Amino acid sequence: MSLPATASQTAGPYWHLIDFPEWADLLRSSGPNAAIEGERITIEGTVTDGDGAPCADVMVEIWQADPAGSYDGDFHGYGRCGTDKDGRFRFVTLKPGPVRAEGNAFQAPHVVISLFARGLLKQLVTRLYFAGEKLNEQDAILNAISAGRRGTVLAQQAGDGVWRLDLRLQGEGETVFFEV
Amino acid sequence: MSYRQPAQGTQPPYDAPEYGSTHKRHPKQPLLRIPQTLTETSAPRMRPALYETTHNLAKGPGWEAQGERIAVAGRVLDEDGRPVPGAMVEVWQANAAGRYNHERDQHDAPLDPNFKGEGRVFTDAEGWYRYTTIRPGAYPWRNHHNAWRPVHIHYSLFGAGFAQRLITQMYFPGDPLLALDPIFNCVPDPAARQRLVAAFDLDITEQDYALGYRFDIVLRGRDATPMENPA
Ligand SMILES: [Fe+3]
Numbered sequence: 496m497s498l499p500a501t502a503s504q505t506a507g508p509y510w511h512l513i514d515f516p517e518w519a520d521l522l523r524s525s526g527p528n529a530a531i532e533g534e535r536i537t538i539e540g541t542v543t544d545g546d547g548a549p550c551a552d553v554m555v556e557i558w559q560a561d562p563a564g565s566y567d568g569d570f571h572g573y574g575r576c577g578t579d580k581d582g583r584f585r586f587v588t589l590k591p592g593p594v595r596a597e598g599n600a601f602q603a604p605h606v607v608i609s610l611f612a613r614g615l616l617k618q619l620v621t622r623l624y625f626a627g628e629k630l631n632e633q634d635a636i637l638n639a640i641s642a643g644r645r646g647t648v649l650a651q652q653a654g655d656g657v658w659r660l661d662l663r664l665q666g667e668g669e670t671v672f673f674e675v
Numbered sequence: 676m677s678y679r680q681p682a683q684g685t686q687p688p689y690d691a692p693e694y695g696s697t698h699k700r701h702p703k704q705p706l707l708r709i710p711q712t713l714t715e716t717s718a719p720r721m722r723p724a725l726y727e728t729t730h731n732l733a734k735g736p737g738w739e740a741q742g743e744r745i746a747v748a749g750r751v752l753d754e755d756g757r758p759v760p761g762a763m764v765e766v767w768q769a770n771a772a773g774r775y776n777h778e779r780d781q782h783d784a785p786l787d788p789n790f791k792g793e794g795r796v797f798t799d800a801e802g803w804y805r806y807t808t809i810r811p812g813a814y815p816w817r818n819h820h821n822a823w824r825p826v827h828i829h830y831s832l833f834g835a836g837f838a839q840r841l842i843t844q845m846y847f848p849g850d851p852l853l854a855l856d857p858i859f860n861c862v863p864d865p866a867a868r869q870r871l872v873a874a875f876d877l878d879i880t881e882q883d884y885a886l887g888y889r890f891d892i893v894l895r896g897r898d899a900t901p902m903e904n905p906a
Contacts, residue, residue, distance in 0.1 A: 498754050498893045499682040502862040502871055504844040505696075506829065509775040512767035512793040513831060527725055545699035552779070558719060558837050566717035573719035594713055607714055611842050614696030616687035616861050618840065622714075636709050644704075664700045674706035675678075675715045675838050 503617035510554050510611065511577055519576035521588040527571040533562035533589030537657045538623065538650065541582040542610065545665030549582025554611040557586055557623075564592030564601070593630050603630035603637065610662065619672045623650050623660050636673075644671050677711035678838040678895040679754065684864035693857040695818050715838040721763035722797070729794040732766070732808040740790035742771025742809030744885035747845070747873065750802040751832065754896025758802025759839075762894075765831040766806065767793045773812030782814050807885055813852055825852035825859060832892060839894040846872045847888070 517523050522535065538557070542550040554577060561570030572591070576584040593601035606623040624631055626649045631637055637645060647670045650658035662670045689701035733740040747766075751759040769775045769792065772784040776792050790809065798804045813823050827844040834840070846853060853859050853872070862868045870893075879887025 498752060498756055498896075499685045499867060499870075500754055500895045501841060501843055501892045502686055502867045503841060504687070504829075504862075504871070505694075505858055506831075506842050508779060509769075509777045510767065510829065510831075510842075511777055511779075512775065512791070513765045513795075545703075548699075550700070556840075558714070560714070566713060571719060571725065573721075596712060602712060602714070605714070607837060609840065612700065614694070614698075614700035616689060616691060616694070616697065616858070618842065619689075619702065636712075639707060639709060665703055669702055669704050671704070672702050672706050674708045675711055 505613060505616050506554055506611040508552050508613040514554070514575070514577045516577070519574055519584070519586050521571070521574045521586065527569070528589070531561070531570050531589065535587070535656060536590045537585060537587050538606065538660070539583065539585040539653070539657065540650075540660040540662060542578050542584065542662045542664065543582055547666070549578070549580070550612060550664065551578055551580045551582055552613055553578040553582070553584070555584040556609040556611070557588070557606050558609070559588065559606040560591040560594050562589050562592050564594045564604070566594075590625070596635065600633070600635070601630055603628050603634040605634075608662070610664075619664070620675055621662065621670050621672050622648055623658070624648050625658060626651050640671050647671050676716050677898045678716070678836055679898040681895070685862070685867040687861035687863075691857065691861045694861060711838055716836045718833060718835055718837045718839070721833045722761065726763060726795060728796055730796055730806050732768075732792065732794040732806065733790065734807070738789040740770065740809050741787050742790075744807065745810050746805065746807050746879050746881055746885045746887045747828070747890055748803065748805035748876075748879045748887065749873075749890040749892060751798045751804060751834075751892045751894065752802055753834075753839075753894050757896075758798070758800070759834050759894055760798055760800045760802060762798040762802070762804070763795065763833045764798065764804045765793075765795045766808070766828050768808065768811040768828045769814055771809050771812050773814035784812070784814070805879075810847070818857060823852050823855075825850040825856050830892065832894065834894040836895075841892070841894060843892070844871060845890045848872055848875060
């Protein structure tokens with residue numbers, strides 16, 4: 496009650512000291528999900544700034560449910576990836592299932608994406624949804640986004656099992672970021 | 676269950692004119708407030724079995740870093756004062772000369788081959804964490820003329836809900852650079868800013884070995900009332 500939460504501060508340009516590139520592969524053979532079954536997917540995209548320039552020093556994190564839509568199972572749905580010199584990130588994971596929502600409803604399959612970087616005094620949080628998913632039409636959060644900007648959180652299929660979503664921090668086509 | 680919103684003035688803005696790197700990176704559209712769902716109130720179970728701990732950043736078999744040894748300890752609590760057990764705390768920092776072991780750090784200060792500057796610990800049942808390191812050095816940056824970052828250690832924390840995820844920096848008491856630092860001063864509330872400054876602590880100090888500092892961290896607490904759907 497009386498203790499306000501600690502202030503956020505930027506991760507700065509040198510957060511790569513806690514970058515472990517293998518964490519971007521949630522299905523890595525030595526990792527916690529090696530034995531878990533599901534639809535293997537790749538999530539990729541770029542992060543660009545207000546000039547459209549690639550952001551080459553961003554810590555991209557993902558958090559997602561397992562293929563059954565649960566956060567309580569054995570699947571460890573966390574990944575971390577640093578953007579490369581062209582602002583690109585890439586995760587290998589299993590496609591999440593629909594997550595239970597209020598009442599009998601379900602959220603459409605989605606992946607939370609958080610961005611930490613130099614110039615971000617606190618993380619930016621968005622979600623990745625999968626274009627064409629039936630449940631998208633009923634998803635309360637997708638529906639809270641204006642039709643004109645909804646596309647900024649809809650990943651498009653870019654090959655077999657590859658889903659692409661580009662993130663724009665500022666300006667034209669700016670990604671919808673959430674306050675949660 | 677949902678996590679409460681930050682108290683007024685306790686968190687920095689995205690758009691901070693005095694911190695140049697925010698200019699092209701802050702969203703211009705307002706953030707969309709969404710109700711917290713299971714996605715935000717659950718979190719990855721970080722545990723030592725998956726993420727190896729490093730309690731001492733400054734010493735290992737056959738090597739020891741240069742610099743003034745320090746021990747840092749504190750509690751991770753929520754806003755109701757409840758300990759957050761099992762929280763994963765990652766730290767990273769510059770070496771004693773103010774240089775990061777990082778290819779993009781161009782500061783002309785010596786690298787220490789015995790200092791990587793990265794560690795990872797977990798809180799115990801009472802929310803306590805502790806690690807040993809060396810006091811980092813201040814370093815220059817290019818934000819403005821003669822800009823130097825105050826001495827700091829970066830922190831990354833995972834709580835029980837993804838909405839509690841926090842990256843912050845711990846500063847040192849009495850640092851004259853604090854008053855001049857745009858990143859520190861981006862936190863509007865002076866009391867919230869001061870809470871980023873560790874306290875010298877003789878109880879944490881180790882006899883004949885390391886000076887002790889106390890740094891407590893508060894993660895978002897649970898809202899007493901469920902949040903209404905803003906949509
Ligand atoms: Fe730093």
